[in-house]
Amino acid sequence: MSKGVQIAIAALTVFAGVVIVLTLGASGEGTFRYYADVSSFATAPASELAQAARVHGFVTAGTIARDLGAGHVDFQIADKSGAHALPVRYLGIDTPDMFKDGAEVVVEGHFESGTFLAERVMAKCPSKYEAKTGAKT
Amino acid sequence: MLVTLGGLALPLAVFFAFYAGVIAAVGALRNRPEFVRSAERAVIAVFALLVLAMIGVEAALIGDRFDLAFVAQISAREQPLIFKLALWGGQAGSLLLWTFMLGLMSFLVVLQNRRRNRTLIPWVIAVMMVNVVFFGSIVSWVSSPYAPLPAGQAWSSGQGMNPLLQHPVMLIHPPILYTGFIGMSVPFAFAAAALITGELGTTWFKTTRRWALTGWFFLGCGFVLGGRWAYEVLGWGGYWGWDPVENSSLMPWLAGTAFIHSVMIQEKRGMLKIWNFALIGLAYALCVMGTFLTRSGVVQSVHAFANAGWFGDLFLGYVLVLAVGYAALLIWRVPELRSQTRLDSMLSREAAFLLNNYAFMALLAIVFYGTLYPVVSEAITGHRIQIGPPFFQRYVGPVAIFLLFLTGVGPLLAWRRATWVNVRKSFVWPASISALTALALLVFGMRRFYPVAFLALCAFVAGTILEEYWRGVRSRMRRGESPFTALVQLVRRNRRRYGGYVVHLAVVLMFVGFAGAVFNLEETKVLAPGEKWDLAGYTVEYRQPRPVSSPHYAGAVARLALYQHGKPVGMLLPEKRMYFQQEQPTTIPAVWSGIDQDFYVILAGLEPDQRAALKVYVNPLVNWIWIGGLVFVFGNTLLLWPTGSRENSGREAA
Numbered sequence: 027m028s029k030g031v032q033i034a035i036a037a038l039t040v041f042a043g044v045v046i047v048l049t050l051g052a053s054g055e056g057t058f059r060y061y062a063d064v065s066s067f068a069t070a071p072a073s074e075l076a077q078a079a080r081v082h083g084f085v086t087a088g089t090i091a092r093d094l095g096a097g098h099v100d101f102q103i104a105d106k107s108g109a110h111a112l113p114v115r116y117l118g119i120d121t122p123d124m125f126k127d128g129a130e131v132v133v134e135g136h137f138e139s140g141t142f143l144a145e146r147v148m149a150k151c152p153s154k155y156e157a158k159t160g161a162k163t
Numbered sequence: 164m165l166v167t168l169g170g171l172a173l174p175l176a177v178f179f180a181f182y183a184g185v186i187a188a189v190g191a192l193r194n195r196p197e198f199v200r201s202a203e204r205a206v207i208a209v210f211a212l213l214v215l216a217m218i219g220v221e222a223a224l225i226g227d228r229f230d231l232a233f234v235a236q237i238s239a240r241e242q243p244l245i246f247k248l249a250l251w252g253g254q255a256g257s258l259l260l261w262t263f264m265l266g267l268m269s270f271l272v273v274l275q276n277r278r279r280n281r282t283l284i285p286w287v288i289a290v291m292m293v294n295v296v297f298f299g300s301i302v303s304w305v306s307s308p309y310a311p312l313p314a315g316q317a318w319s320s321g322q323g324m325n326p327l328l329q330h331p332v333m334l335i336h337p338p339i340l341y342t343g344f345i346g347m348s349v350p351f352a353f354a355a356a357a358l359i360t361g362e363l364g365t366t367w368f369k370t371t372r373r374w375a376l377t378g379w380f381f382l383g384c385g386f387v388l389g390g391r392w393a394y395e396v397l398g399w400g401g402y403w404g405w406d407p408v409e410n411s412s413l414m415p416w417l418a419g420t421a422f423i424h425s426v427m428i429q430e431k432r433g434m435l436k437i438w439n440f441a442l443i444g445l446a447y448a449l450c451v452m453g454t455f456l457t458r459s460g461v462v463q464s465v466h467a468f469a470n471a472g473w474f475g476d477l478f479l480g481y482v483l484v485l486a487v488g489y490a491a492l493l494i495w496r497v498p499e500l501r502s503q504t505r506l507d508s509m510l511s512r513e514a515a516f517l518l519n520n521y522a523f524m525a526l527l528a529i530v531f532y533g534t535l536y537p538v539v540s541e542a543i544t545g546h547r548i549q550i551g552p553p554f555f556q557r558y559v560g561p562v563a564i565f566l567l568f569l570t571g572v573g574p575l576l577a578w579r580r581a582t583w584v585n586v587r588k589s590f591v592w593p594a595s596i597s598a599l600t601a602l603a604l605l606v607f608g609m610r611r612f613y614p615v616a617f618l619a620l621c622a623f624v625a626g627t628i629l630e631e632y633w634r635g636v637r638s639r640m641r642r643g644e645s646p647f648t649a650l651v652q653l654v655r656r657n658r659r660r661y662g663g664y665v666v667h668l669a670v671v672l673m674f675v676g677f678a679g680a681v682f683n684l685e686e687t688k689v690l691a692p693g694e695k696w697d698l699a700g701y702t703v704e705y706r707q708p709r710p711v712s713s714p715h716y717a718g719a720v721a722r723l724a725l726y727q728h729g730k731p732v733g734m735l736l737p738e739k740r741m742y743f744q745q746e747q748p749t750t751i752p753a754v755w756s757g758i759d760q761d762f763y764v765i766l767a768g769l770e771p772d773q774r775a776a777l778k779v780y781v782n783p784l785v786n787w788i789w790i791g792g793l794v795f796v797f798g799n800t801l802l803l804w805p806t807g808s809r810e811n812s813g814r815e816a817a
Contacts, residue, residue, distance in 0.1 A: 057536075057548055057549070057550055057551070057554060058548065058549045058550075058551060059546065059547075059548055059549075060537065060546075060547040060548060060549040062547070080549050092768060094689045094768055094770060094774065094776045095689055097687060097689075118687065118778075119687060119689075119767045119768055119776045119778070120398070120399075120687070120750075120765060120767035120768075120776075120778045121767075123327070123398075123747065123748050123749050123750055124747065124748075126748070134551070
């Protein structure tokens with residue numbers, strides 16, 4: 027085969043190799059294991075739970091408790107169906123504007139002694155690209 | 164009536180585009196110029212029809228046509244008119260805007276090339292029409308702004324545009340970004356046409372130089388605007404989150420920056436022909452991939468958690484078809500593209516440009532990797548791993564430093580081979596400034612490596628730019644011109660070079676702003692009315708809260724008096740609002756800006772007993788980013804200003 031093809035194959039192999047290695051050994055600052063719903067987080071093995079994670083869920087209504095003096099906000103997130111509630115403590119008081127009962131959120135932090143300690147709470151930015159249904163009069 | 168007309172015009176435009184593309188290709192293959200002329204007329208028709216389609220949607224929005232699903236989604240009866248017109252606030256409207264811009268650019272290209280590039284134009288039309296057909300089809304039949312509400316629903320008003328988006332910057336940010344993306348499609352079309360026809364010389368990029376530069380310029384403006392909006396509105400004190408949607412516009416820009424530099428090498432030395440073809444293909448593929456990432460939900464983003472399944476696959480398929488097709492064309496022509504020239508010396512401007520390209524490719528790889536990692540990791544390990552800002556900051560930093568260095572060094576090196584003597588002579592002054600800056604920073608207590616290195620390098624680059632200007636002005640003054648005339652003439656005669664230096668200066672200023680972020684301060688405190696808070700040389704006195712209201716919202720403002728070093732500087736009024744229509748709370752930050760830093764405060768919460776929870780960010784040097792943005796606009800205006808000569812887009816001075 028020609029030189030060009032050889033180079034292309036070599037480059038692709040190197041690239042693929044790097045990707046695989048880095049993927050399998052994924053850790054380090056700035057990387058988070060992502061859980062698409064609270065039930066997958068709840069059923070994860072204990073060794074995984076201690077790692078930096080992001081968990082996607084919905085805020086259970088009536089559970090938001092802000093403590094301005096102590097500087098944290100406690101709430102619970104659960105699956106869309108309401109199953110598998112996870113207590114969360116956000117280590118700050120400036121929750122995003124969209125954060126409220128029933129809001130779709132991703133919490134970022136790690137799990138410790140029964141509570142998810144969140145350094146960041148990201149609430150769904152009102153999506154321009156999602157069709158909303160529901161009649162209004 | 165306008166709405167109905169627009170609804171008919173849209174699919175009609177797609178049909179005409181299909182016709183134009185096919186007949187242009189046939190005309191080229193069968194050597195029938197009259198077919199090509201027909202294709203050109205069809206392109207004009209496509210544009211006219213798309214104008215009608217746009218007018219129709221705007222008419223629907225102005226006319227409160229809530230029987231249309233799209234209008235019901237993004238508009239509301241009491242929404243201010245100017246925000247009603249912003250049809251890009253929803254999926255269907257933004258896709259229509261994309262298609263319209265494609266039509267507009269195709270029209271302009273046809274107009275520009277009425278008497279030129281007759282070999283290339285048929286294929287340029289064909290490629291651009293492929294784009295119009297793809298996006299136009301989606302807008303006509305998959306996600307249309309003209310689609311009615313589902314049967315049985317009737318809305319008397321709409322959901323309304325999100326209040327966060329009702330901001331002047333957000334009015335122009337999407338159209339500017341789209342102009343950038345689609346501006347890139349023109350050089351791409353010419354490149355594809357060049358590969359198809361075998362006209363592999365410099366014509367294809369010389370003729371589209373302005374298009375590439377304009378697209379690149381608008382993309383850059385898009386980021387700065389987006390960052391400014393995020394900073395002013397979102398209330399987290401930052402301007403860039405390394406979010407996949409943000410990254411998806413950064414990536415084509417990185418490829419584009421590499422491209423506009425490396426084409427200069429091809430022009431001067433005939434090298435890098437294959438590379439330039441590949442680069443523009445990459446840049447455009449990244450543009451389309453950007454729309455894919457944004458709309459498909461394949462990567463989670465704070466911008467949208469939508470999960471659109473097959474809709475995203477459409478775009479993915481399109482990117483792949485484009486990429487594979489273009490790559491095939493390129494591989495076919497590789498034997499004819501090998502250059503005869505070799506790199507003469509590592510100490511030359513070509514070498515600096517090459518390194519510049521490697522650095523941008525490295526940046527691109529980092530951003531690409533970090534953005535798509537979640538998809539790859541899920542595909543390989545079954546588990547999704549997400550990447551946050553620390554990853555990007557860690558790896559982008561060193562590459563950015565290297566690029567800064569090149570920005571200073573490159574223009575001082577001669578083509579082919581620079582001599583050490585000349586290099587030393589050119590470097591003395593800027594290097595001294597740089598060393599002095601570093602020394603001054605260290606003396607004033609800044610001990611962290613990255614900021615000192617960054618700022619010292621910024622001083623270096625600024626020094627080289629000033630030196631270049633000084634040399635140019637001085638040599639003209641020797642011929643009798645006054646300093647002012649010399650400066651003006653210098654820039655007029657060598658727009659690309661001296662305009663380019665201004666753009667480099669803009670980037671330097673922005674880097675100064677980025678460097679300041681290392682020293683950002685963030686503090687939270689709860690204050691009762693009358694209490695004071697001292698931090699970072701400022702004192703904040705919380706006077707009292709007041710209610711605020713408007714027809715669209717109600718809320719509260721915390722009236723804060725700000726003092727710096729004991730002297731009163733003004734009132735800060737951070738608010739918390741609740742917008743009725745969308746039932747959405749919004750935090751409005753209050754900022755006190757200075758040339759050295761920003762004092763940025765948000766009202767995180769207000770208790771019934773009137774205690775206010777305040778979050779303060781002190782952001783040093785952040786305003787240099789926006790200042791740099793203005794200089795960026797100025798520099799690019801210099802570069803892109805019409806030179807007044809008809810034949811000029813083929814050849815430009817310096």
